[in-house]
Amino acid sequence: MQVALVGAGQTKYGTSATGLKGMFAEAARAALASVDKGMQARQVQEAWIGSVSFGGAQLGNLAGLLVEHAGMQGIPARRVENACASGGFAFRDAVQAVKSGSCDVALAAGIERMNDQHEERQRYWLGVSGDTEWERTAGLTFSGVYALMAARHMKDFGTTKEHLAHVAVKNHANGALNPKAQFQKPVSLEDAMNAPSVAAPLGLYDCCSTTDGAAAALVVRGDLAQHFTDTPIWVQGSGASTDLLAIHDRPNLTELRASRAAGQHALREAGCAVRDLGVAEVHDCFTIAELLALEDLGFCAKGQGGPFTASGATKRDGQVAVNTSGGLKAKGHPLGATGIGQVCELFLQLRGQAGPRQRAGAERGLAHNVGGSGATCAVHVLGV
């Protein structure tokens, strides 16, 4: 059974004045409105909603409440949590359900309100997506984890702060062209390199932000796609994996094995190689994470992510356009929504609807969504 993506939409990322219900309804409405031949909320039969439930007060039993307020009252719905990869796994589960024949039309969505903490200690919960026994309780934050990875990458492969800065500059340049992005302004290489330190060697522009956002995607049985659009996007491959949660347990700090395994699986299922990809949304929660992703997914050799990026290979007109949306860095990173937001960007790119940030002739793309410091990853390959 083939599965087609026929609609995708999202809120603007940033600081939202709307509650969880309003944000979710806005994303769902945008996804429904994007279906060329029309789709009504009541046609959606089941929903998977990625969320870490980081804010917004309704932290449990959220799924039913959200579909109720999106006009889909009564359909089976559940929350999928896999740290920052919650959205990617929600998409995977929705695709599997359609493939199984259990439903014809499924909603894969994601939502996070990170700026709306209803109690003082709630921000503390972000840390629980890292290892509690060995990392969080010892004070190791995600900035710290990725700083360790960056430092090791620098030592082993000669990666420089300038290499990292090139990621930020590129993604901010893309974000400046995305009306849904949290930060729509370019950043210069000098500014990126001279920004205040967050966790050395990572500075302010090496780190993604705290973001509110919701995103929604509609997947249907392949043989029904024509009822909804003449230009469906096909889910060609889905791969997912996990890795050891505590980073000291892993063989090295410069590779996310879950990314590698998930990427290989998704590409194999799609029957293609990375050279066939015109666009890729990769999980750049920190600039070093984009370099690791480029290497682990096979866009360049291990250790070469920095020079590869500095060469311009990942710009919109490069070998592969990476994070045309602005990425987590500039578009923003509303945890559970991020993986679905990546799908939204691919939906636009592969249909030639991405406006000034369009990658010319993009026919196949990849979405790469990582949880925590790499303990979990989902990768999807989409194509025309």
Place this chain on the structure above:
Amino acid sequence: MQVALVGAGQTKYGTSATGLKGMFAEAARAALASVDKGMQARQVQEAWIGSVSFGGAQLGNLAGLLVEHAGMQGIPARRVENACASGGFAFRDAVQAVKSGSCDVALAAGIERMNDQHEERQRYWLGVSGDTEWERTAGLTFSGVYALMAARHMKDFGTTKEHLAHVAVKNHANGALNPKAQFQKPVSLEDAMNAPSVAAPLGLYDCCSTTDGAAAALVVRGDLAQHFTDTPIWVQGSGASTDLLAIHDRPNLTELRASRAAGQHALREAGCAVRDLGVAEVHDCFTIAELLALEDLGFCAKGQGGPFTASGATKRDGQVAVNTSGGLKAKGHPLGATGIGQVCELFLQLRGQAGPRQRAGAERGLAHNVGGSGATCAVHVLGV
């Protein structure tokens, strides 16, 4: 594609001295050990883990950590959250994935550590599975919600405290025969009726407990079942639904529409009626909830759950044996594990391995798992 249940196992429910990782590994090992012809942890290809993440310190990114410690390192895994129906939805998603052809052998599991709160206010989080805006912040707890339902049921249908007590007496009698149950002691009708009040009209024996527990089930492609056992249990039907979260939005307090819809769907898919069921594990978080379940699933007419129970129809030798495990009431209710624990009981009953609490000749059974005050529900029909 048919899906077969070939293994199921769990920890003892109660207060556990083991952490999340140890509890999960114990349940997974028990499930693997129950596979007649043997199954190794490395044969499991993907996992769905139901958990509200109510305790145990590792509240986010839990899924990868748990499969790592169960010898299944690297497989795709995610947490499924739907309040107290998290386990039922994890089972549904695992079944759909096997049906889709994405994997041949899947683990559906659930876990909760409710007695291990790592910060003082964590118990407060249980309340977030009810509606936050209208109920939780106004002080309405789950005991209070179900007390309102019980009071209305009494007013509309003449249900009595004695009717409720019959549920507790039956389930404690069953729990006394279940070595995995939290409470393995019978309770007399007098004790149940004269227990201290929790939220009138509900007394101590009308309410389930705070429980640590983990449970695991192994589902495989039907055509592979013979490699694992000569007596597979078949997943004949799966139904799920949601309802309005805030109870004041619902048309009445004496029906859980999500239960009704999920039950009808599951029975239709299984091609059978409730009269064909020998056993049923229903979601008796409060005694009134078992009466609602009996009515909403169609075992008796609306309003007749009390007299139906008092008649002995739901005892082990009655029309249908309900909650032979002891139910949430006596076996215990470790939130995310509960829906999988129900599957574990059906696995034993349908294979004739339930020992002194065996329902004679049970060939078909139903598991009914409700989230919160009824905003979500998953029902499965299993059979030989």
